Amino acid sequence: MVMSVDLLVFDPVSGASGDMIISAxxxxxxxxxxxxxxxxxxxxxxxxxxxxxxxxxxxxxxKVLQRSVESRGYEEVKEHIEGLNIPSEVRxxxxxxxxxxxxxxxxxxxxxxxxxxxHEVGCDDAIADIVGACTAINLxxxxxxxxxxxxxxxxxxxxxxxxxxxxxxxxxxxxxxxGLPVQQTSxxxxxxxxxxxxxxxxxxDRHPPPPPMTIRGxxxxxxxxxxxxxxxxxxxxxxxEERLVPESIEVLETNIDDVTGEITGHLIDRLLEEGAxxxxxxxxTMKKNRSGQIVQVIAEVHDSAHLAETIIEETGSLxxxxxxxxxxxxxxxxxxxxxxxxxxxEYSFRVKIATDTHGKVIDVSAxxxxxxxxARRTGIPAKxxxxxxxxxxxxxxxxxxx
Numbered sequence: 001m002v003m004s005v006d007l008l009v010f011d012p013v014s015g016a017s018g019d020m021i022i023s024a025x026x027x028x029x030x031x032x033x034x035x036x037x038x039x040x041x042x043x044x045x046x047x048x049x050x051x052x053x054x055x056x057x058x059x060x061x062x063k064v065l066q067r068s069v070e071s072r073g074y075e076e077v078k079e080h081i082e083g084l085n086i087p088s089e090v091r092x093x094x095x096x097x098x099x100x101x102x103x104x105x106x107x108x109x110x111x112x113x114x115x116x117x118x119h120e121v122g123c124d125d126a127i128a129d130i131v132g133a134c135t136a137i138n139l140x141x142x143x144x145x146x147x148x149x150x151x152x153x154x155x156x157x158x159x160x161x162x163x164x165x166x167x168x169x170x171x172x173x174x175x176x177x178x179g180l181p182v183q184q185t186s187x188x189x190x191x192x193x194x195x196x197x198x199x200x201x202x203x204x205d206r207h208p209p210p211p212p213m214t215i216r217g218x219x220x221x222x223x224x225x226x227x228x229x230x231x232x233x234x235x236x237x238x239x240x241e242e243r244l245v246p247e248s249i250e251v252l253e254t255n256i257d258d259v260t261g262e263i264t265g266h267l268i269d270r271l272l273e274e275g276a277x278x279x280x281x282x283x284x285t286m287k288k289n290r291s292g293q294i295v296q297v298i299a300e301v302h303d304s305a306h307l308a309e310t311i312i313e314e315t316g317s318l319x320x321x322x323x324x325x326x327x328x329x330x331x332x333x334x335x336x337x338x339x340x341x342x343x344x345x346e347y348s349f350r351v352k353i354a355t356d357t358h359g360k361v362i363d364v365s366a367x368x369x370x371x372x373x374x375a376r377r378t379g380i381p382a383k384x385x386x387x388x389x390x391x392x393x394x395x396x397x398x399x400x401x402x
Contacts, residue, residue: 005240006237006239007239008137008235009237011234012149012150014227014230015191015193016191016197017129017233018133018195020233022035022039022129022133022221023059023060023222024219024234025140025219025221026049027060027220034135036049036132038132040128045065045124047132048062048063049061069123072122074105074116077098077118078095081127093137093203094131100174101118103173104170105170105194108170133199144206146204149183150182150200151192152167152185153190154187155188181207181208187227208248209248210248213238214238214240217237219237221233250299250300250304251296252311253320253321254295254311256316257290258316259315263315264281267311274307274310276299276303277298279297281294332354332355332356333355335352340392343380349374349389350370352365353393366385366393
């Protein structure tokens with residue numbers, strides 16, 4: 001029987017904020033009382049959740065009412081969150097979201113993280129929003145999270161520093177670091193807030209489009225502002241009947257005919273160090289019967305641009321083709337260590353274990369560098385060492401159900 005994997009898709013056609021994310025997830029079916037209880041435990045706030053209708057669409061609206069406006073520095077926010085009586089995974093996520101915000105604000109204002117003072121995002125309501133969103137997502141526990149293109153507004157927004165252009169500088173910094181897809185619109189207003197951007201940047205781990213899927217649930221979260229369109233964030237819970245993990249990738253290619261083997265070897269190493277999933281050099285016959293090569297790189301979408309620059313720098317190529325692939329399926333991989341006795345002596349080897357999403361082992365492969373080193377020490381051919389290690393790896397799996 002093939003089991004399904006749950007994926008969560010954010011559809012921010014009207015942007016996103018912390019309260020919109022919470023509202024959409026509650027409308028999707030996340031336990032409202034548990035989310036509200038955690039939010040109200042963060043500080044002296046009251047959380048109101050209401051079911052309303054916007055432009056004929058039933059949705060949820062969440063408001064956080066704070067009794068005092070107390071802004072904090074980044075270090076104070078960290079200390080406050082670390083002292084909360086909330087689940088450890090929620091605390092860890094909230095701290096990482098705030099770290100993204102802090103790094104963005106630090107670059108905008110030109111101050112160190114230690115000296116950084118938050119204003120709006122350091123208040124009680126912002127802390128409650130971030131902790132609430134982290135709680136809702138942890139309750140849902142999707143296998144992966146996707147985000148469609150995020151709409152950005154235009155105009156200006158009032159802040160404690162005065163009027164800032166939209167999107168707010170901190171929002172742009174968060175988006176720049178995340179690789180999340182965005183589109184500028186003519187809507188006047190703050191569609192995407194720094195808090196909403198940081199939450200999405202932290203949790204989204206896959207780029208659209210998702211693989212073929214079955215829709216299991218839909219939620220709508222209402223924003224506070226009113227526009228000529230429904231100010232709603234939509235979330236979609238889907239199931240994917242795949243035994244392997246879906247990844248959105250792009251394939252980069254360029255043709256070369258005057259690059260030495262030393263340079264192509266160096267190129268492979270550099271591309272892998274800079275985030276390429278895989279690199280291969282394919283021999284081809286080019287026009288006028290010249291011998292050449294195709295450099296082919298598999299990369300995540302947000303890595304494609306800088307990897308293309310690397311290819312051009314190292315090879316002198318005048319252009320790189322970037323071809324989107326709908327998705328690829330990959331096995332989960334982990335590294336374990338096993339002990340193998342060779343010539344009455346025990347050696348430690350790393351083995352790569354590939355599994356599907358349900359833990360079924362698909363393959364066991366020995367780490368070549370370890371095998372080569374032991375082959376050098378013992379004088380036994382490397383291919384024989386590899387065979388011994390992989391046989392022992394399979395036996396360990398069968399014995400201990402690793």
